[in-house]
């Protein structure tokens with residue numbers, strides 16, 4: 001196998017999607033990339049424990065000195081670790097156009113709805129499922145997309161539908177969307193994009 005794409009996963013919380021990526025690397029579903037680094041804006045994120053338990057390097061970058069300092073620090077760490085692809089897996093910060101433009105079609109995100117429904121600024125975490133239930137849709141799901149300067153606005157890579165059931169709460173729906181869609185969709189999309197980057201076989205300009 002040729003060189004694997006060097007991946008950084010950005011997290012803020014529990015890290016079940018990070019776990020799905022780690023498991024997929026172990027089982028061979030992801031074979032074109034390797035998670036070399038996990039970055040969190042939240043020092044308490046349980047995702048950091050998952051990374052450490054699997055021998056993956058971690059970094060915590062706080063946002064308290066403003067967006068541009070935050071992104072400058074992240075960029076330094078990415079360069080130090082020769083990262084070629086970024087996966088946003090429950091990362092609760094919006095990245096600026098300045099940052100995303102340096103990573104064209106090299107950042108992917110998982111969003112817990114069928115974009116363009118229930119997405120964009122303010123639509124994150126449990127809120128997404130609250131809005132889907134309040135609207136009364138019967139089908140929701142998850143979407144993996146490239147990240148550009150528009151929140152949840154980059155080109156869609158893959159989607160999976162999940163049925164809403166009678167009596168669903170935001171919590172039960174969130175869990176079903178994760179189990180039936182997110183944890184399957186994200187590793188598969190990661191493999192696809194990591195494979196495409198590996199095929200290009202070039203080191204990336206800004207490194």
Ligand code: GRF
Pocket residue numbers: 012013014015016017018047089090091110111112124125178182
């Ligand atoms: C997931 O639902 C993801 O789609 C959303 O935030 C949640 C993160 O969960 N963006 P986890 O940290 O991966 O468990």
